[in-house]
Amino acid sequence: MAEKTARPLSVSFARAASRVAIRRAENYQADLSGLLFETLRELDPPVRGKTVLLKPNFVGLDALGVINTHPAVVGAAREAFLRLGARSVMVGDGPALERDSEAIVETLRLRDHIGGKLTETFIDLNVDDVRRVPLRTRASALKELYLPETVLRADFVVSMPKLKTHHWAGVTLSLKNMFGIVPGNCYGWPKNILHWAGITRALLDINSTVRPDFAIVDGIVGMEGNGPIQGTPKRCGVLVAGDDAVAVDATCARIMALVPERIDYLAQAAYLLGHIKEEKICQLGEAIATVRTPFEVLKSFARLRENR
Amino acid sequence: MAGGPQLPDAAKNSPPGNSFLEKQCLPFLTSAQNPNGGWGYRPGSQSSVEPTSWALLALAGAARSAALEKAIQRGAGWLRETQLRDGSWPAYAGQREGCWVTALGCLALHTLGVAPEAVANGVAWLCEEWPGEGGFWWRLRHRLFSRTTEIRQNYYFRGWSWSPGTSSWVEPTSYALIVLRNARGLSLPRRATLRVRLGEGMLYDRMCPAGGWNCGNPLVYGVAGEPQVGPTAWALLALQDHRERTENQRSLDWLAHEYEQIRGPGSLALAHICLEVHGRPTPPLEPALERLYLTNEFFHHVPVVAWAGVALSPAQPWLQWAPREVA
Numbered sequence: 001m002a003e004k005t006a007r008p009l010s011v012s013f014a015r016a017a018s019r020v021a022i023r024r025a026e027n028y029q030a031d032l033s034g035l036l037f038e039t040l041r042e043l044d045p046p047v048r049g050k051t052v053l054l055k056p057n058f059v060g061l062d063a064l065g066v067i068n069t070h071p072a073v074v075g076a077a078r079e080a081f082l083r084l085g086a087r088s089v090m091v092g093d094g095p096a097l098e099r100d101s102e103a104i105v106e107t108l109r110l111r112d113h114i115g116g117k118l119t120e121t122f123i124d125l126n127v128d129d130v131r132r133v134p135l136r137t138r139a140s141a142l143k144e145l146y147l148p149e150t151v152l153r154a155d156f157v158v159s160m161p162k163l164k165t166h167h168w169a170g171v172t173l174s175l176k177n178m179f180g181i182v183p184g185n186c187y188g189w190p191k192n193i194l195h196w197a198g199i200t201r202a203l204l205d206i207n208s209t210v211r212p213d214f215a216i217v218d219g220i221v222g223m224e225g226n227g228p229i230q231g232t233p234k235r236c237g238v239l240v241a242g243d244d245a246v247a248v249d250a251t252c253a254r255i256m257a258l259v260p261e262r263i264d265y266l267a268q269a270a271y272l273l274g275h276i277k278e279e280k281i282c283q284l285g286e287a288i289a290t291v292r293t294p295f296e297v298l299k300s301f302a303r304l305r306e307n308r
Numbered sequence: 309m310a311g312g313p314q315l316p317d318a319a320k321n322s323p324p325g326n327s328f329l330e331k332q333c334l335p336f337l338t339s340a341q342n343p344n345g346g347w348g349y350r351p352g353s354q355s356s357v358e359p360t361s362w363a364l365l366a367l368a369g370a371a372r373s374a375a376l377e378k379a380i381q382r383g384a385g386w387l388r389e390t391q392l393r394d395g396s397w398p399a400y401a402g403q404r405e406g407c408w409v410t411a412l413g414c415l416a417l418h419t420l421g422v423a424p425e426a427v428a429n430g431v432a433w434l435c436e437e438w439p440g441e442g443g444f445w446w447r448l449r450h451r452l453f454s455r456t457t458e459i460r461q462n463y464y465f466r467g468w469s470w471s472p473g474t475s476s477w478v479e480p481t482s483y484a485l486i487v488l489r490n491a492r493g494l495s496l497p498r499r500a501t502l503r504v505r506l507g508e509g510m511l512y513d514r515m516c517p518a519g520g521w522n523c524g525n526p527l528v529y530g531v532a533g534e535p536q537v538g539p540t541a542w543a544l545l546a547l548q549d550h551r552e553r554t555e556n557q558r559s560l561d562w563l564a565h566e567y568e569q570i571r572g573p574g575s576l577a578l579a580h581i582c583l584e585v586h587g588r589p590t591p592p593l594e595p596a597l598e599r600l601y602l603t604n605e606f607f608h609h610v611p612v613v614a615w616a617g618v619a620l621s622p623a624q625p626w627l628q629w630a631p632r633e634v635a
Contacts, residue, residue, distance in 0.1 A: 060534075061571070097523050099479075099538050102607055103572030118604050127349035127609065130400065146403070167529060185349065185358060186399045188408055188470020188477065189523055196440060196474045230531040298529065 009136065009208055009272045018244030018275045019043055020251045021284040022291055025220050025239050032076035032239070036216070039241050040080045042284060045156070045214050048085035053154035054078060055125075055212070057161045057177045058093040059229060061100075061107045066223060066233045068108060069162050073218040073239065075113030077160060078121075092150055094125035094180050096190045097229075101126065123150050126184035137208040137272070140201035142193070146186045151210055159212035159245055163222030163238075163252055165231055169199050170263045170301045172228050173252050174215035174245035175207050175273075182206065200265040207245065207273055215248040216241045219255065224295040236293045238286070246274025247281045254278075257294035258304040328594045332601060333617035334370055337363050338379050340610055345382035346390070346401070350608045357397045359610035360387055361412035366617035368419055369624045384422050387413050395429030396437070408470045410434060411483035418490055419626045428494050434484050435497040439469040439476040460527050465509035477524040478514055481507050482542035489549070490626050511543050512555055519558035520566075535562055537575035541582035545627060551586065564588050573600040577615035584619075585628045593619055 021039045025032060054077055056069035078089045091114060095101055101124040105111070111118050128148035135142055151157065161177035169176055179202075182191045194202040219238040223231040238255065242248040246269045250260035260266050260276050270276035297304055340363070341347055346355025347363045364383045367376050390413070391397055396406020397413040414430035417423045440446065442463045450463065467481025485507050488500055516526045520535025521543045527533060540563050550556055563579055567590065570576045576596060583590045597616050606612045618624065 098536060100536075100572035100575045102604055102609075102612075103570065103575055106571040106603070119607055124607065124609075127611075129348070129354045132403075146400070185356060186403075186407070188480065190477075192469065192474040192477065193471045226529050226531060230528065230533075 015275065015280075017280050017282045018242060018247035019282045019284060020240065020242035020244070020247050022251065022255070022286040022288065023239045023241070024237055024286055024291065026237050028070050028072040028220060032072055033079045035239065036073075036076045036241070037080040037083055039239070039285070040084055043214075043241065043243060045084070045243060047081055047156050049087050050155035051153070052081045052086045052089045052156045052158060053151060054081075054089060054091045054158050054160055055151075055177060055180060056091065056093055057172070057180065057228075058095050058101070058104050058108070060095065060098045061103055063107050063109075064233075066221060067162070067164075067229050068104070069160050069218045070220065071108045071110045071113040073216070073220070074110065074160060075115075077158065077216055078114050081158075086156070089121075090123055090150065090154070091121055092123040092125045092128075092148070094128075094148070094183055096180065096184075099126070099184065099189050123148075125150065125181055126189070128183060130183055130186060133209060135205040135209050137205050139204040139208075139268070140197035142197050142202060142205055145182060145206070145209075147210065148181060148183050151181045156213045157210065158214045158216060160216050160218065162228075163217050163219035163234075163236055163240075163256070164227040165224050165256075165295055165297050165301070166228050167226050167298055167300075168195075169203075169265060170297070170304050171249070171253060171256065171258065171266075173217060173249040174212060175203055175249055175265060175269055178206050178210065178212060179203070181210060200268060203265045204268055204273075207269060211273065212245045214241070214243050215245040217248060217252050219252065222256075222295065224256075224297070226298060232296070234293065234295055236291070238291050244274040244281075246270055246276055250276045250278075251281060251283070251288065253304075254288045255291055255293060257292055257306050258297070259306055262304045328597055328601075329370065329617055329620040333366065333613050333620065334376070336613050337366060337610070337617065338375060340608075340613075341379055341383065345384075345386035347383065347610050349610055351610075354400060355386060355390075356400050357387065357390060357409040357413050358399065359614070361409070361416035362611045362614035362618075364416040365419055365624075365626070366614035366621070368416075369618055369621035380420060384417060384420055387417060388423050388426055391426055391430065395426075395431075395433035397430065405472060406433060406437075407472065408468065408480040408483065410437075411468070411480065411487045414487045415483070415490065415626060418487070418494075419624070424494065427491065431487065431491050431494065431500070432497050434468070434487065435499040435503050437468065437472060439466050440473045441475045442466040462509075462513045465506050465513050467507040467510040475524075476510050478511060478521045478539040479523065479542055481510055482539075482546035485511075485546035486542075486626070489546075489629060508547060508550070511547060512553075515543075515555055515559065518562065519555070520562040521559070535559075535566075537563065537566060537570060537579050541575075541578040544582050545585060548585070548629060556586075560586055560588055567591075572612075573597055573606050574609065574612040574615055576600065577612070577619040580619045581615070581627060584623065
């Protein structure tokens with residue numbers, strides 16, 4: 001049985017450059033399956049014969065898909081990983097604020113995009129079986145967490161966030177999306193223990209313990225301002241994907257005209273979890289400058305802007 | 309059920325023709341019980357306090373049979389074994405720290421009329437377990453360092469948290485208030501009255517401006533939070549002693565208005581229970597549940613099936629009580 005905790009941590013100078021692809025996608029009616037399949041084929045993630053878990057950011061009952069990762073992107077990713085030879089591709093999330101996951105996936109019409117019976121393809125991580133896992137780093141005082149078996153057993157975990165600003169963390173992308181694996185049945189709705197441990201520190205501990213193997217960010221329509229729920233929709237027209245969640249998030253921040261090094265958790269994640277510097281990220285597809293779309297942030301995060 | 313009082317009379321009469329309860333909910337719950345007596349969130353998964361408590365409450369409210377009686381006994385036995393020495397319950401057996409499910413464990417055992425000592429210990433733990441916010445030093449630090457535009461809350465009022473030492477939230481506070489209201493026959497700790505007052509105050513403080521509750525963030529950066537069905541139903545059940553307050557009525561109006569839009573069977577069952585307890589008219593529940601069951605079979609989610617069972621059973625005393633005389 002593969003264990004997510006087995007993936008080694010390494011300091012930044014010891015790592016090879018990361019690869020991040022930026023693809024234009026004007027809307028959710030575009031051929032996202034084809035686009036993601038071509039992107040994944042180029043990045044060549046090692047998923048043949050593996051069990052893949054897609055971890056979208058499902059937050060609440062929002063049929064328009066502005067606060068949630070759009071189900072069309074989730075469906076396209078599932079199809080692409082299956083075409084690449086994955087043995088199975090499950091979709092799982094543990095929404096932080098809304099207990100009724102069935103209502104969320106039905107409001108989103110997830111079934112229309114991922115096919116088959118939802119009971120066989122979607123798992124509510126909030127109520128999955130759990131196992132005690134010692135955290136691999138001690139950034140926070142948490143030391144250990146109970147985490148879902150489905151996540152711990154998956155061979156390959158893909159973080160699939162929405163491109164959004166966040167009123168407490170600055171931005172919420174691939175790393176922050178991993179908060180959703182912490183189960184509500186142990187820690188509640190919201191998973192307030194993570195806030196008390198410090199968002200930045202808890203993020204580092206979770207991502208060092210269960211490292212996402214890959215990230216795909218839904219930036220076709222993102223959210224700016226008072227995200228992750230009450231912000232304003234922001235059309236950006238991109239999908240961003242890569243095998244290094246830190247590099248993917250840093251690239252997304254640059255697309256949003258924010259400085260990744262000024263985002264606390266991202267700057268700290270760069271020590272052990274991935275690359276933040278542009279020269280260490282091999283950019284595929286579109287150049288950042290051609291898709292750059294400045295996002296509004298709350299006053300308290302004005303320091304994140306490029307021109308400050 | 310050795311030594312314990314009998315189940316409430318209302319539970320002995322399942323309404324005729326309540327086929328979804330008898331054909332789906334009860335068989336599902338009895339077959340989903342683990343060999344150790346507990347229930348997991350899904351059939352075959354690890355026994356856990358929350359699904360076990362809801363399953364027991366649903367079975368307790370249904371028609372009696374020898375098989376159900378035996379399932380209840382085994383479930384109650386697992387709950388008693390799982391309780392920690394300090395009186396709390398952890399989410400799962402083997403975990404070392406109690407949490408929000410303590411209120412549910414107390415509620416289930418008390419409703420079944422078993423293990424009064426275990427219930428009293430659990431209630432005592434609830435009365436001594438304060439959330440992390442609101443103490444003198446916390447308030448001082450908050451006043452000095454926090455960005456005051458983020459959240460508007462009155463930290464004098466404190467309820468219950470999901471995890472020890474963290475903030476008060478609507479659902480765990482509602483569960484604890486329901487237990488304390490039900491446990492009045494027991495000799496409650498001296499702090500119980502204060503905790504009820506502060507907990508009720510906290511719920512009203514966290515109500516969304518237009519009525520209803522979400523997890524407990526009514527206003528962030530000046531923007532009103534959207535209410536949610538589950539937290540609204542639990543808060544209204546916990547605040548039954550104040551039925552005439554405009555906040556309750558406004559929240560009931562929101563819930564009644566939302567009812568037809570509900571997509572999840574768990575939320576639907578909770579909304580139905582709440583509206584019935586408050587005497588608000590509701591459309592027949594059974595056809596709606598049957599329709600939703602065909603969609604995803606409730607994701608085989610034990611608490612959701614249990615809530616559906618409770619909603620389809622006659623009103624149960626733990627959910628509905630005579631109004632308290634408020635001084």
